[in-house]
Amino acid sequence: MIAPLSEDEDARLDNLRQYGILDTLPQQEYDDLTALAAEICGTPVSLISLVDQDRQWFKSALGFRPEQTETSRDLAFCAHNIIEPNQTMVVPDARLDPRFKDNALVHDDPNVIFYAGVPLVSPEGHALGSLCVIDRKPRELSAHQLDLLLRLGRQAEKLLELHRSLQTTRHLLHVRDEANAQLRDFSHVIAHDLKAPIRNISQATHLLREDYSDRLGDDGQELLDLVAQSTTDATYMIEGVLQYSQATRALLQARERISMINTVERATRQLALHAPHSVSYIGTVTHVSTSPIALLQIFQNLIGNALKFSDKPACRITVDCVVRAAGGHTVSVHDDGPGIPPEQQEAVFRLFHSSDRGSKRSHGVGLSIVRRLVTSLGGTIRLSSGPGEGTTFTFDLPA
Template sequence: MIKPPIPENENERLAALHTYNILDTLPEEGFDEITLIASEICQTPISLVSLIDSERQWFKSHKGLEVTETAKDYAFCAHAILEPDKVMVVNNALQDVRFADNPLVINQPEVIFYTGVPLVTPDGHALGTLCVIDNKPKELSANQIATLKALAGQVVAQLELRKKNRELNELSLELKRSNEYLERFAVMAAHDIRNPLTSILLTSKILKDRFKDSLDEKGNKFLDIINTSSYKLLALLENMLAYSKSNKMLSQNKEEVEILPLLDGLIKLINAPACFTISIPLIPVKIRTSVVAFEQIIINLLNNAIRYNNKPLGNVKIDYDENDHYYIFSITDNGIGIAPEHFEKIFESMYTLGNKDRFDRNGTGVGLCTVKNLVEALEGTISVNSVLNKFTTFTFTLKK
């Protein structure tokens, strides 16, 4: 076995990797969908999104493999990143002097066939690979390798989007309620989010057109998921950008909207876990308001209802009422609840309760403050009622 040499730019490469804050994070659907599609297209039992740290390779997504990391000295991917512009193909590791007696070859998971596409950042740093693995000799077609390269590009796009989202969250903490935040958000979103989203959309359409007849129903379904999600995110981004320059536009640009299909679309967009039931009003309702502001209010409150819920079966209910002057909405969940002494403070910027959510993440103290600002920009009010470990209800009004 030959240990992988250390890349010449290893310090810069590791520094670039750590800027993504992704090592040892929880699984994410977007990456798992990519490894699923890679395995389906290449017909391999294992596919991985592998990131090479200083002493280990760690898997952000690991289809067909139980472990989440292995030693760097044994990592095929540590060899692959040495040539970032090439696809590394090992048709039979038993006949390759670099890997013939590698523990990962002669023991489980018996890596005999390997193909890895380096994950190269816009700055040229190879962070790891998207790879496919089989326990018998194999060859991929030119089309399969081309598809694997396209999917690797989508992994990098996901990493960039994830990193940009974190940067935007940090920026919102610094700028809080100011118009400066809105303007800078618009610029960053326009240049740094739209382009990767467009790339994801175009690539998925190409994959669908080229491989729809060779993929099974499951593979085509996941390509459709990527397409649909990309369209929704692009539409949401364009709406947000349209209102980013001034809070006044929230009250000036109102339109009549059907609430039921709007709520149904937002629920699909947030992609709640399967153990959650979200109910909405059954009677058709039309209101006149700023649609983009209403969407942001609902998305924030629904996300909180899901994140801060410790029950095996989560229940969230959206209710509607109105009077002569206001539309009235309430969102009730059966989550962890909020103590009365925090009812007012939770709407303050950067105020958190210190609780980790069901995904083991800390809150930022931005979401409810943003909701309050949007509601007040629409000349409404928001309040909360709750009993610890039983329920929480947020009620907000919007002026007609």
């Protein structure tokens, strides 16, 4: 007898395919469950079977030939089992059951005589298949054995849910990576396409100032200054887009054991720092394992940010590094500048946040890049500051 279809069969099949588990390779976790089920029930065969549109497919098949991974749904005992999702189906002797007495699986290999199956039900309420045990002779199970089989069925359901969650996570990560790649490419192209017209405006402004400044008057000069400043700001923001879009590409490089003091000195040299400003490494940790390019960019941006907003003739910056109790390291960069008001401390990490500190004005890019790099390395960054107290940026480098 062919099992009837449930009223919500289309929804059940859609639900099954959401798991992305059909035709996957064998996994030890599922094989462990079928081994336990067979041992508890004393049967030579145990299966985790999923009922597809025209077949039942075995995620785990203890006691079957390795090449026997599925059977026709028309012959499947589990196709009958999923009709009642909340009830364990027990067939003591299939030769005496009108549903199965003419079934080829009963009279031919694998000679299914005894069957007991627990429906595997999704959170949506659809029976996807069964955890079942099979014997080639008539038998009964005790109440205790049926209870343990039911418990193992619940574990099989949890494994299926874990598999679905992993599939969903992988898909979302793939979508995210594709979107990020498209965003990086888009921002790179747009920024490059904008550079030429901005450069033309800047050159035209320079020519106007050289050749026609005496004819423009005060109002004209003021407008020319505004155009020049606007082109400078636009150029800075375009460069910021390019830097931000390329920031995590440095992380593709393998991590290395690198010298802290050499990295700080290299960042200082590339910033062309000169007296009376100074940067000192005061940490006792000599080496860390991380991306050398990413750490260099972090130091360049944090030190460069401190120099940009310094309100003193001689800016003093110190870099420290200590070992974390949980493993890895904690790095801090402290400056003696004017500090950051509490209401601005979270906003400074936003891309193109407009910041005014004293006479200095900036459209934030550097700190956005720092946060992105630190996060991509698996760490977090935070700051402590107050007006007139300087600023300390602290970030973690995981082990």
